[in-house]
Amino acid sequence: MKFTSLFRIATPSGSTHHTPNSWRRPQILNDNLWRLVSDHRLELSGHPTRADLAMPVYYAVGVGRQPGIYPTWDECSAQVHKHPGAKYKKFNSKAEAQEYIDTWQSSKPSVPISKPPDSIVPNTRTTSPSAYANINSLPDDLKQLVKHGYMFSPKGRLVVYCDGSSLGNGQEGAAAGLGVFWGSTGHAASSNLSERVPGILQTNNRGELLAVIRALEECPFPDLPLEVRTDSQYTIACMTEYLHKWLANGFKLKGSHGVKNADMIKHLIVLLRQRGPYNGVRFKYVAGHSDHAGNDAADRLARMGATMPRLPERKYLVEDKDPTSAMPGTIPFDIETEMLDDQLI
Numbered sequence: 001m002k003f004t005s006l007f008r009i010a011t012p013s014g015s016t017h018h019t020p021n022s023w024r025r026p027q028i029l030n031d032n033l034w035r036l037v038s039d040h041r042l043e044l045s046g047h048p049t050r051a052d053l054a055m056p057v058y059y060a061v062g063v064g065r066q067p068g069i070y071p072t073w074d075e076c077s078a079q080v081h082k083h084p085g086a087k088y089k090k091f092n093s094k095a096e097a098q099e100y101i102d103t104w105q106s107s108k109p110s111v112p113i114s115k116p117p118d119s120i121v122p123n124t125r126t127t128s129p130s131a132y133a134n135i136n137s138l139p140d141d142l143k144q145l146v147k148h149g150y151m152f153s154p155k156g157r158l159v160v161y162c163d164g165s166s167l168g169n170g171q172e173g174a175a176a177g178l179g180v181f182w183g184s185t186g187h188a189a190s191s192n193l194s195e196r197v198p199g200i201l202q203t204n205n206r207g208e209l210l211a212v213i214r215a216l217e218e219c220p221f222p223d224l225p226l227e228v229r230t231d232s233q234y235t236i237a238c239m240t241e242y243l244h245k246w247l248a249n250g251f252k253l254k255g256s257h258g259v260k261n262a263d264m265i266k267h268l269i270v271l272l273r274q275r276g277p278y279n280g281v282r283f284k285y286v287a288g289h290s291d292h293a294g295n296d297a298a299d300r301l302a303r304m305g306a307t308m309p310r311l312p313e314r315k316y317l318v319e320d321k322d323p324t325s326a327m328p329g330t331i332p333f334d335i336e337t338e339m340l341d342d343q344l345i
Helices: 031-040 073-080 094-107 140-147 186-190 204-217 233-239 243-249 262-274 293-306
Strands: 058-063 068-070 087-091 158-167 175-181 193-196 226-230 281-285 335-338
Touching (some): 058 073, 058 094, 158 204, 175 204, 204 226, 204 233, 204 293, 226 293, 233 281, 243 262
Parallel strands (some): 226 281
């Protein structure tokens, strides 16, 4: 065993048989290395440095932005920091690290979707905005996702519930949070989000908009068409009733004031534009505080987020192409909405 500088373990003078306890233990040696030396009566030349004695470290990321093995904590942290449901662990064996990754990757459902499943039918108005698809009516690939806790609408869209909350809304010292609920069990539960709204403005409306943004940013299956269910009439109105006008006038209102929360709305436009022809987004209104399990879960997540520490403002996307350049009166992406007649704003 070779070390950096000269060093020798001495044994009692003139003795030919020694017990391990009769050896002198240098302070530089840790317990594991000392046991190795004493058990096998090894003679070490050189002075072991801290780097010599360090065990190899492998950071395994099972669930994160990019699962894999990383040699340093900084590289690992970049993959898991603030990633929903992140799973990671440190190992001294590369084989154990890879086994950990394989375990998590094998538990994540995989659905290669490039076109809408046959179960998707043309849009029709329903009197049950909280309905789910019968699992037997879904294609096999979507059935697998249901087994992992995900929910689907009768038209075969992946369902997510979004909500915002502001403790002391409209008052000084208000604290806002967002909640994104994909499901209560399995892989779906690990995708749920509960976060504080960043920045100075801590309003309920910003929490509601940001919940939809975060659902799109962290959607576990972005190739699937999505149904966003929310009790936020404000969010639905922003993306449907008012958006035509804002796109036409450059998000300007009469007077000197612009549209409130335009930074989030424009960011949401960018995210919606990025979705392909088969994975559009439908907004569906669900009445709040109506004992609806999915909506109540999103509300609880949002309230939890509001209790988290304050965060600095984040950056919001703005397309190189002016988002207001679409023809007046048109929405520059595929979007649908569904509300009951008595729930229209």
